[in-house]
Amino acid sequence: MNIISVIQEGVINAVKAVYGADIDSKQVSMNVTRKEFEGDYTVVVFPFSKIARKKPEAIAEDLGKHIVEHVAEISDFNVIKGFLNLSIGSEFWSEFLNAATVDPDFGIHPSNGKKVMVEFSSPNTNKPLHLGHIRNILLGWSCSKILQAAGYEVIKTQIVNNRGIAICKSMLSWKKFANGATPENSGIKGDRMVGDYYVMFTKKYEEEYLSWQQTEKAIEVYNEKKKEGQEKEAFFKGYKNDYFNEYSELGKEAKEMLLKWENNDPDTLELWKTMNSWVLEGFDKTYAKLGVDFDKLYFESDTYLLGKEIIEKGLEKGILTKEDKRVFIDLETKGLGRKTVIKSDGTSTYTSQDLGTAQLRWNDYGTEKMVYVVGDEQISHFQGVFEILKKLGEPYADGLYHLAYGMVDLPTGRMKTREGTVVDADDLIAEVIEESRQNAKERGELHEMSKEEQEEIIRNIGLAALKFFIIKVHPKKRMTFNPKESVDLQGQTGPYVQNAYVRIQSILRKAAGKADLEKSKLYKDYESLEKDLLNQIYQYPALVKSAAEDYDPSSIANYCYNIAKTFHKFYHDHSILKAESEEAKAFRLKLAKMVGRVLKAAMSLLGIEMPERM
């Protein structure tokens, strides 16, 4: 039985016995005892002062005495103000450590029979992945692992946004300017190549727009549509989209291409397929570098027409309203305004696609939960989608969750494609690995290994730095990504946690076969750091559960750091291999091993691997 429940029950019984009052476990306020005080768990007794009509100190004394007498696990107590600090006996900890040691699934919850789909990454196929995607991918991957550890069957998915005008822009640009260049004959990674042509389109379009602004037609438009006193420059800045649709040659060609695509023109489709495959190959390489994969891909080209069926259903039920061809839902009461599902030209929207895709996924997998890892700029969009599905009474509607994470800023401000400040994912990964390599070289710990082993470790450490740096921030928060700090290998970082693990492995290698771990049971007089470690290990399974409930990988990252920190201090203050006694040595080996196991398991939930040496 969980020690927290044991204590809560003890308190409930004590209150009943001493004051004759009935309380429930919700009224028992408990925390882990703060470091500066003696004890393991603290019960706050202020809430009982009305029942007992005594001073908090006296109440704590009453309850403490009763609990020590009646609860076997509690060995001692002390009272400071209204706080009752309880100490857990070494028997309990000893049993816990032994049980955890032999439990191969420690921290992994048994299957709950439920399925959850996690969607993340979901890039457009017209440019390479960037820093923003990295946050998205790491959060999505980590949530998947956490949900899995919490007992769910997880299906990792993404929707590949592979159609639409943006895709046609890069296709058109390639056709016009590439002279048949391919990733193979140019040696450029596929996604980057396509992205380069997308950028080139934008550049050529800007040039075209600029020279158009000098024409008589442009002056005419300006005079006709400008607002009072609006300068030319300001007007044309705002007119860009209209220009694309009304007058642009490139715009016209791109739109024609989109039309051809929609009408299944063979040449267009072939070009589209070819360029898409280049991008997807490129993405796969980046995913592989990050160590992530997916169970199922959905392509927008297959889903963008979905939703008709569900919209029909909505119309029948009177949830959606039809006005000419346009279909919308009035969510004014929810503060979401009117959400259009079908445009007045009869074409679908992003919203209808998402409705249809949700339906499709439910049909494919029957997942009770669907988690969308998408930036917080789309909060209201998802509120709309979810609301519609709820009103339709879809069976999966209550399990929909938008994990809305904050945008990633640079120290110089927001990333902007136009200003060329977007941090490319591949470049960033290469950079952190290079930093790790420099560091490894200086330390020279790895020189006895093969080149391959060295590279593997170096890569591991660099990625750990990057991943930890991003995941430690609460998803909801907008974060500043400082490239300098992200490659830090010291302090509150991934490599710091890895180092704790490596130290443990080093000790275990040295002690292999030389210690009788059975003797650990004779060790009773725990050091306070030993208790801290035991307590932290003890928290782990519950932490996994709450991280899954909150979709919060940052809580796991913080946990990893804290337990690593405690271990580093313990390692510094107490010798393991040269412990005071054989019992102490056995106990500490067992403890260290368990710390290592938990660290490795917890970090793997963040997608971070642990090297054996570094």
Added chain:
RNA sequence: GGCUCCGUGGCUUAAUGGAUAAAGCAUCUGACUACGAAUCAGAAGAUUGGAGGUUCGAGUCCUCCCGGAGUCACCA
């Protein structure tokens, strides 16, 4: 303007309504003849944006204000 989110030492972050607000970076000072110094210890650094309120108790909950961001499309 309406709605949503965020405001914590110089910087980046942490804190189920509980004790003296906790770490890292940067700065300064110590500890390698050591189970691995990617470590540890210490110093300095904070009226938790501001004002009220609820509570025995508020960084946390409520109200108002200030600052920042997002969104308010028949775009995705």
